Amino acid sequence: MSLPLEEREMAVVGCGPAGLCAAITAAKTGADVVVLDENDRAGGQLIKQIHRFFGSRRHGAGKRGYEIAGELERESEAAGVEMRLGNTVLGLFPGGEMMVEDRDGVYVLRARAVVVATGASEKGLAFPGWTLPGVMGAGAAQTLVNLHGVLPGRRVLMVGAGNVGLIVSYQLLQAGAEVVGILDVSERVGGYEVHRLRVQREGVPFYLGHRVVQARGRYGVEEVSVEEVGGASRKVFRADAVCLAVGLSPLAELAAMCGCRMVYSRELGGFMPWHDGDMRTDQPGVYVAGDAAGVEEASVAMEEGRMAGLSAAEDLGAMGRKEAERAKDEVRRFLWELRGGPYGEAKRRAKESVHCA
Amino acid sequence: MRVSGRKEGGETRVDPWSQAWERAAAGAVAVVDCGERIPCNPCEEACTRGAIEVGEDICAPPRFDPGLCDGCGRCVAMCPGMAVFLLDRSVGNGRARVTVPYEMGEEMRAGREVWAMDGEGKPLGKARVVGAKKRGGRAGTTLVTVEVDEGWALKVRGVRDRLITLEAPLEAEAEPLKEYPLCRCEEVSGPRVGEVAAEFASLRSLRRFSRVGLGYCQGRFCQDMLRERLARAREMEEGEVGTFRVRPPVRPVKLGKLGGEDA
Amino acid sequence: MGDKENPGGRVGRHPVLDKFTGGREVVIFVDGEPLSAREGEPVAAALYAAGRRVTRYARHTGEPRGPFCMIGLCAECCMTVDGVSNVRTCRIPVREGMRVDTPERSSG
Secondary structure, X not given: OOOOEEEEEEEEEOOOHHHHHHHHHHHHOOOOEEEEEOOOOOOHHHHHOOOEOOEOHHHOXXXXXXXXXXXXXXXXXXXOOEEXXXXXXXXXXXXOEEEEEOOOOEEEEEEEEEEEOOOEEEOOOOOOOOOOOOEEEHHHHHHHHHHHOEOOOOEEEEEOOOHHHHHHHHHHHHOOOEEEEEEEOOOOOOOOHHHHHHHHOOOOOEEEXXXXXXXXXXXXXXXXXXXXXXXXXXXXXXXXXXXXXXXXXXXXXXHHHOOOOEEEEOOOOEEEEOOOOOOEOXXXXXXXXXXXXXXXXXXXXXXXXXXXXXXXXXXXXXXXXXXHHHHHHHHHHHHHHHOOHHHHHHHXXXXXXXXXX | OOOOOOOEOOXXXXXXHHHXXXXXXXXXXXXEOOOOOOOXXXXXXXXXXXXXXXXXXXXXXXXXXXXXXXXXXXXXXXXXXXXXXXXXXXXXXXXXXXXXXXXXXXXXXXXXXXXXXXXXXXXXXXXXXXXXXXXXXXXXXXXXXXXXXXXXXXXXXXEEOOOOOOOOOEEEOOOOOOOOXXXXXXXXEHHHHHHXXXXXXXXXXXXXXXXXXXXXXXXXXXXXXXXXXXXXXHOOOHHHHOOOOOOOOOOOOOHHHXXXXXX | OOOEOOOOOEOOOOOOOOOOOOOXXXXXXXXXXXXXXXXXXXXXXXXXXXXXXXXXXXXXXXXXXXXXXXXXXXXXXXXXEOOEEEEEOOOOEOOOOOEEEOOOHHHO
């Protein structure tokens, strides 16, 4: 038997900052846009971010992540975007055909333009005991604590001193957990100085140049031993949770599946679909934006989403070339600004090498 | 181990606390303790008097003019890095007031005795809260003002209702390591993958041989580690090792549902 | 089974978020035993809140496993829910009277 088929002008997969901005931008040009997301709430990972965001006013800076999610959701409703939550895209095929699962079954949706804005997934870090309950991604801990009000543990060891590790550590403290230490194999803190300072201010010790040796426990983590890189001495922490904040990888499986050429960038987290500066992939009608196009900040994801939305609207004929170029110039300017500073410049160079790959 | 401040490009920035010292004799003034080039400008937006300037380059560290600041504290509540404070030495008698942004669980209110903490989370001593107000509604940030000995004023970075002593880790001898899976789903041994890695030129061939990445998560959590090990063993670039081939469905689905059977 | 410990529990006072009242308190049955949970929260979160971190046992080694990603990507939290096997408990909301069982090792 055949599955029900629906034809639409444009479909966006993923309802995070990139997907919502792509949808809003395209819908404002008059395009018919549907957004699909497997979750029941819009906003992607923004909904579990309770810290104030960096960036400028255009990116909701100074507001908390979940507040930005709410604003984007209202904006997309106002723009006439059809939001289909609880709809999981299982496959994407050449020609813009998608296999989608909803509560009742599976259907096929064909769109002339598809934006893949599926975000990222947390990287693993294998050591003896990493499979014990209580060892989890820092994002998983954040989901538990900020969305569901459940602590991953009372005594948490954070592995990774990048922004995610620092921010989640602070949020665990806010919820009443102890962070027994933040450990990083590197000798320096990778995250922003202001994030480091506010965690340090709460008395959380840093163990730089250290790595996890193993976690032990019967039904879950009870203790974790760590060692200084190249050193002989070991330390053992009593801990009931270990959070891994060792980086994110672009999650662009749908793009890979439909034939997009994948390129590698260590700086941007791994393999991502090749794309140009306008967020077009090498497959006609397929665009990519946000962390799925290389892991960066949420503000960058929003601008990339806008860019993908403009390119799609242009290709669909909803927007003239000249008009699209003018709007894109503005987005380019914001992207350039956001990719300034020592952190941003490394991303900008990596992004340029992806465009040229 | 604790880390010390980072200097950028050999440039030493003006200590914002000392900069505010003179002006603070006349009343509350902001201390903008932010010197890193990150894309951020809410402090500039928050200030109604033009005392904080970031400018066109959103990554530029804020420039602050203490002469224009009236100590309103809006920037303290807005800064995403919680890096703006207020210093007020107008109380005299060798006392000073420091205002810090506060987002921890314990309620702060005027009259309460708390601990004043330094930038490393070490207690400086007890201090009385002379003001605590939440700015920006339910999800706002509380501005907590404490009165302290003037000698501490440059060191206070936080407040705490009670002291928590973290249990220090125990020093220990090396212990025997347990076996562990690198691929969680298919339970493929990490050490074993290391042993055989040199024999495979791509992730895909290693997968066919060992079942790594063939399980429920489709290699999402082991793929990067496998790629690194393979690249190291073969002296290849990580990009050359490639990816697993992705096949639909990318999320688990009951076969009946795929076949169009009623859910 | 000795897999009921007391790791995190529920968040009490929180400076930013409103109280996590969630849905009403209901009872679900985990391996036959009643457990109080909040309607609508993911089953994995309810188990964690009750101090139960183990969701399944590894097929070959029999080692305990628990929620790892909490967003439906890893499947470490798969359990049998109302008789349906391999359900990701981080993605399925609590309903009153739900039956949640630790999967048989052979069924993987």
